[in-house]
Amino acid sequence: MSAADTPDIVIIGSGMGGATLGAGLAPTGARIVILERGQQIPDDAPARDAWRVYGDSAFKSPETWLDGEGNAFSPGNYYNVGGNSKLYGAVLMRYRAEDFSEMVHLEGVSPAWPFGPGTLAPYYDRAEALYQVRGDASGDPTEPPHGPYPHPPVPDEPAIARARARLERAGLRPFSLPLGVDLDQWLAAGATGWDGYPDTRCxxxxxxxxxxxxxxxxxxxxxxxxxxxxxxxxxxxxxTIAQVEYEQGGETRVLRPRIVAIACGAVQTAALLLRSGLANASDQVGRCFMNHNASAMIAIDPRFRNDAVYQKTFGLNDWYLSGGPQDMPLGNVQLLGRVTPEILKIQVPSLPRAAAGWMSRHALDFYLMSEDLPDPESRVTLSGDQVQLHWRRSNMAAHRGLVAQMRRALRRAGFPLVLSRLFDGRVPSHQCGTARMGDDPARSVTDPEGRTWDHPNLFVTDAAALPTSAAVNPALTIAALSLRAADTIKRELGA
Known part of the structure; x- marks a missing residue:
């Protein structure tokens, strides 16, 4: 058997979890193979064509899953080098310190993590450096204590600066979103936002x-x-995991590594473990699937002229920790990338083009998200070899409260027409939780360092391991957990 067939480490998936783990382990000199089911998005892809990206879903996988009733649907996930992060909005936000503790919500409880925020803090620092985050740590009162970001925040364009000032006068506290983007390089390749547009390394x-x-x-x-x-x-x-079997170019291949890390994304990681019959002595694999309760909101004022190219520069956490009935937490708000006339027309085909153009010119676009609470009956299973997703939404009272609070605030700020739309289960709004970590082997899949309880050389280093969804974008937390797992694996290699 050749050395190529017996690497030290196999990482399955090249998204945020797998790629970050690879970066953390590469300096050890270990022989690492990263397996990615997709291909690299080519340089000449229609990456800035709204009709191709949002209309015919040029980059979305053609696969279908089954919903809880057994009906097939297109899930909106992406399989390519870099995973779903190729089309993300590049918001790299830390979980709030309170997210690591038990938090009572209107319709349930978000459980505590197996460690506090201090454990992950140094890995957040490293992840922010790796992903070259632009931000201002002083602007958000809910921001956990940490040093300055590696780069200053992405500036507001004039129209967005005026909108920020209007919200401040309405009593809100907008803060600069921590973003992973080189704005000049991005705009040099095309005058578009990057929320939902794939990146071709620009x-x-x-x-x-x-x-x-x-x-x-x-x-x-x-x-x-x-x-x-x-x-x-x-x-x-x-x-001990002895073999990784995969298909490539019509052939079945086998690797025999010392250590295996799964980072396929929350749904596919659970599916692979279920298909392999592994890591499930607790019967927790696939359970506690979470997907943020999320809505798009468009605020329109005929007096407001939005000529921004990229508007996703600020967010709101005014209602993150309180603000609902009984002063309960509601969630996070952040600007979307511009909802252009083309995107509006794609989303609402009956909307006349002239109306779509007018709305886009006078609108400000937001993304609202609330925590989805872990529920063992919200889960991923297999129906034959096909993924079946039984998603049970939770905490919708909080999300409705967030939408109501934001609508009132926007009207105070002078936007008389406010429209919103709830995303359904076909939109992958930060899927997580299907192989969650914990400190009790009977109630979790991995230990606090990402190692599966049942298999000493098998790790989970993606969103599947998240014990809670919180109400912020999970990418930076996935990266931080992967860097922590890398340190654990380094010790294993040394032993």
Whole structure:
């Protein structure tokens, strides 16, 4: 058997979790193979074409899943080098300190993490450096204590600065979003936002351009694309993962690594574990699926002229920790990338083009998200070999409260027409939780360092491991957890 077939580490998936883990482990000199089922998005892809991106879903996987009733649907996930981060909005926000403790919500309880915010703080620092975050840590009263971001915040364009001032006069406290983007490089490639547009290595700090790029600078790290992992097999001790089986180019291949890390995304990580019959002595694999309760909101004022190219520069946490009935937490608000006339027309085909153009010119676009609470019956299962997603929304009273609070605030700020639309289960609004970490092997899949309880050489380093969804974008927390797992694996390699 050749050395190529027996690497030290196999990482399954090149998204935020897998790429960051690779970056953290690459300096060890370990022989690392990263398996990615997709391909690199080519330089000449229609990456700035709204009709191709939002209309015919040029980058979305053609696969279908089943919903809880057994009906097929297109889930909106992406399989390519860099994973879903290739199309993310590049908001790299820390969980609030309170998110690590038990938090009571209107319709349930978000449980405590197995460690406090101080454990993850140094890894957040490292993740922000790796992903070159632009931000201002002083602007958000809910921001946990930490040093300055690596770069100053992305500035507001004049129209957005005027909108920020209007919200401040209405009593709100907008803060600069921590963003992973080189704005000048991004705009040089096309005058569009980046929320939902794929990056072709032209300014967005994502899993490919940062984490994977750092990992692949080391000659001991290799990336295999078009490599779909079909199963993991244990050795004679019935505990240690001995084989990784995958299909590539029509052939079945096998690797026999020392350590395996799964980072396929919350749904596909659970599906792979279920398909392989692994890490499930607790019967928790696939359970506690969470997906942020999220809505788009458009605020229109005929007097407001929005000529911004990229508007996603500020957010609001005024109601993150309180503000609902009984002063309960509600969630986070942030600007969306510009909802252009083309995007409006795609979303509402019956809308006349002239009306879409007028609305876009006089609108400000927001994304509202609230925490989805962990529920063992909200879960990923398999129906034959097909993924079945039984998502049970939770905490919708909080989300309705957030929408109501934001609508009132926007009207105080002088926007007389406010429209909103709830995203349904076909939109992957930060899926997480299906192989959650914990300190009790009977109620979790991995230990607090990401190692599965059942298999000493198997780790989960993606959103599947998140114990709670909180109400902020999960990318930076996934990266921080992956860097922490990398330190654990380094110790394992040394032993």
């Amino acid at each position: 300014g967005k700090m994502d899993a490919e351009t940062c984490g994977l790029a750092v990992a692949l600078r080391h000659p001991t790290v290799t990336l295999q694309t078009g490599a779909r992992v079909t199963g993991l097999r244990v050795g004679t001790d019935n505990r």
